[in-house]
Amino acid sequence: MIILAATPIGNLGDASRRLVAALEAATVVAAEDTRTTQRLLQALDVGNRPRLFALHDHNEKERAAEVVELARTEDVLVLSDAGMPTVSDPGYGLVVAAAAAGVTVTVIPGPSAVVTALAVSGLPTDRFTFEGFLPRKDGERADALAALSAEPRTMVFFEAPSRIAASLRDMCRAFGDDRPAAVCRELTKLHEQVRRGPLVELADWAAEGVRGEIVVVVGGAAPRRTPFADAVTHVRELTGSGIRLKEAAAEVAEATGHSRRELYQAALAVKNG
Structure with missing residues (x-):
């Protein structure tokens, strides 16, 4: 089978006993960076030295079929540099290929920068959307944020230190200066920092330079109060396009x-006229 294993996002104390046991037993490990995995083995005092090979964004498409075939006869442990494989990390294409081939995929759960940042952000956690890394180019980043301007759920982004100030400025333009947010830096590490406040304040702070691994959490948009009659009309339009009335009303x-x-x-009453 293929075993997706979450690794610490910073603090080695977060390595689970299941992860350590899996590393001790593994014969084959597909790693995002084999050097990082070698350091992890040493840091966790794992005596086992499994066969390591690289599985990263640049070769996953070519190697997925090979890994799937290998997993038919032995367990393959899949690791990213930090956190859960497949979540803004290699592994998604491998899982798709394994599922298509009927090869079992299982998980050793563990640390996740996404839910860790969400938990400490002080923003609503009941519904959220993970948006990964924003585009590097200014225009594409602005377009991506504009498309999220009315998103009602809390949003979680990854961002690089070199782009965090520009991204926060773009968020101000797309979401408004007063939208609540949190910048979470170096989570679980010695210099962990969570900065909360309106986007404009965070953008001003980030302009001075921010280091480390960064997760940005942004509050969702407040519902737009459309006149009730217009909302009912919209429901009727959706049902006219083939959507069930119950689903249209919910949307x-x-x-x-x-x-x-x-x-x-109200829409039912109009329908029954």
């Missing part, structure tokens, strides 16, 4: 803040 309720039940009943 419009989420976008406008109106009651799903009231939208459903």
